[in-house]
Amino acid sequence: MHIPDGCLCPYTCLTCFAIAFPLWFTASKKSSKLLKEKYFQMLAAIGAAFSFSIMMFNVPIPGGTTGHAIGAALLSIIFGPWVSSILVTIALLSQALLFGDGGITTFAANSLIIAFIPSFTGYYIFKLLNKNKSDNLFKQSILAGLSGYFSIFLASLIAGIILGIQPIISHDNSGKALYFFYPLSVSVPAMVSEHLSLFCWVEMIITSIIYGLLNFNLLNNFFPCHREVQTRSCPENKGS
Amino acid sequence: MKSINKIFFLLAVLILFSPVGILLPKIFNAGSAWGEWEIKEINNLIGYIPAGITRLSEIWHPPFPDYNFANNINNNLFNESFAYIFSGYIGALTCILLTFLWLKIAELSFKN
Numbered sequence: 001m002h003i004p005d006g007c008l009c010p011y012t013c014l015t016c017f018a019i020a021f022p023l024w025f026t027a028s029k030k031s032s033k034l035l036k037e038k039y040f041q042m043l044a045a046i047g048a049a050f051s052f053s054i055m056m057f058n059v060p061i062p063g064g065t066t067g068h069a070i071g072a073a074l075l076s077i078i079f080g081p082w083v084s085s086i087l088v089t090i091a092l093l094s095q096a097l098l099f100g101d102g103g104i105t106t107f108a109a110n111s112l113i114i115a116f117i118p119s120f121t122g123y124y125i126f127k128l129l130n131k132n133k134s135d136n137l138f139k140q141s142i143l144a145g146l147s148g149y150f151s152i153f154l155a156s157l158i159a160g161i162i163l164g165i166q167p168i169i170s171h172d173n174s175g176k177a178l179y180f181f182y183p184l185s186v187s188v189p190a191m192v193s194e195h196l197s198l199f200c201w202v203e204m205i206i207t208s209i210i211y212g213l214l215n216f217n218l219l220n221n222f223f224p225c226h227r228e229v230q231t232r233s234c235p236e237n238k239g240s
Numbered sequence: 241m242k243s244i245n246k247i248f249f250l251l252a253v254l255i256l257f258s259p260v261g262i263l264l265p266k267i268f269n270a271g272s273a274w275g276e277w278e279i280k281e282i283n284n285l286i287g288y289i290p291a292g293i294t295r296l297s298e299i300w301h302p303p304f305p306d307y308n309f310a311n312n313i314n315n316n317l318f319n320e321s322f323a324y325i326f327s328g329y330i331g332a333l334t335c336i337l338l339t340f341l342w343l344k345i346a347e348l349s350f351k352n
Contacts, residue, residue, distance in 0.1 A: 001275045005300065006293035032346035039244070045339035046247055049332035053254050056307070056328055058261040060270030067273055068261070090342065094334040099327060100302035163275060172291065179292040180275070181282070190274055 001067070001159055001191065002095065002110055005103030007180040009170040012162065013105045020108035023116060024089070027082040034083060044087060047075050052091035059202050067199040070114060073122025073148035074207045078214075081116075081123040088115035113159050122151035122207075137215055145208030149200045153192070156199075160184070160191035255328035259321035266317075304330070 008016075035041050051071040058066040076084035089111045095101035102110045126147035134140055164184030167177040182190070265271075272278070279297065283289055303310065307327040308320060 001273050004276055004297065006290070006296035007275065009292065028342065028346040029350050032343065032350045035343060041340065041343050042244055043247075044343075045336040046244075046251060048335040048339045049251060050254075052331050052335045053251060053258065053328060056255070056258040056261045056324070056331075058265050058273075060265040060268040062268040062270065064270055065272065065274040066265045066270050086342065087339065090338045091331075091335050093338060094331045096300075096302075098302055098304055098331060098334060099307050100300065100305045101307070103296070104300045105296060170292070176288060177290045179290055181286055181290055187275075194274060 002102030003106040005105050008106050009179045016108035027086045030082040048087040048090040051088050069203040069206045072118035073151040076119040076123040081119040084119040085116045117155045118151035121154050122147040141208040141212035144211035145204040148207030149204040152200045152203045156191045156195035160188035163187045258328045
């Protein structure tokens with residue numbers, strides 16, 4: 001969910017910006033070291049465009065709400081979590097500025113929840129699951145998919161919490177909410193259940209399919225470069 | 241650079257299929273994303289519109305609200321799909337340009 005303007009009170013927005021600025025700074029510093037060659041810069045740019053594009057494919061819960069994959073876990077497996085966080089943040093920036101998908105005041109919150117949390121969660125879960133560096137591509141693709149699955153779960157939990165505390169911390173004298181209006185008891189189950197039941201699966205399927213395609217030997221000649229990006233950004237991937 | 245061209249081509253094809261993202265919700269009768277309701281929908285849900293939402297929702301007027309053209313009447317699925325694909329290409333191009341801009345700024349800032 002891209003949090004729109006008006007759903008978070010100014011204190012929350014400012015706190016998120018205060019947390020996000022040093023993270024954006026650190027991510028930029030690390031990324032500039034990693035992406036020195038034009039070729040890898042172009043790949044990263046396409047990665048951002050890919051994340052943006054995959055977010056256009058809305059998947060419905062019949063009779064209910066819609067959601068979409070992010071691609072953060074996939075990008076963080078290829079580029080590492082810091083680069084991936086910024087690439088998804090760039091996609092979010094395009095969405096907020098051009099299409100009003102996600103607010104301007106809530107941009108830092110969205111960046112933390114949709115870009116940073118899934119990137120880091122996905123990356124470290126993949127590292128954990130793939131500790132034995134399995135040679136089996138099918139197994140690796142499933143592991144990549146699982147890291148995609150869990151990356152979204154944690155993000156949805158945090159999103160539910162940040163929305164659910166709004167009625168508590170900002171309401172007028174008659175008790176009416178000033179910003180987001182559903183309490184934790186509604187927002188957390190709503191966010192987590194819809195993501196666990198469908199959107200996590202969508203992310204998992206897309207992550208595992210594309211990871212598999214990128215690593216499939218025949219298609220490796222199609223995209224020989226990503227392997228090198230992987231080894232550069234995640235040195236422990238050498239030999240996988 | 242042939243590999244990059246292939247990736248560009250695949251991305252372009254992917255965006256061409258993006259109207260699936262507006263078609264599927266219509267077929268399965270699904271609404272907007274949870275929490276991303278419009279002002280009228282909020283009024284229907286809780287009976288009032290929180291003051292902060294009224295105030296802050298006007299803070300930014302995007303050129304293509306909701307991936308559609310600003311004065312487009314959404315009745316026509318074909319128009320909406322065209323606008324969606326167009327938005328997809330514009331957005332993807334913006335992402336690529338912003339990435340290079342960001343990398344340039346980062347390169348200049350962290351010159352060591």
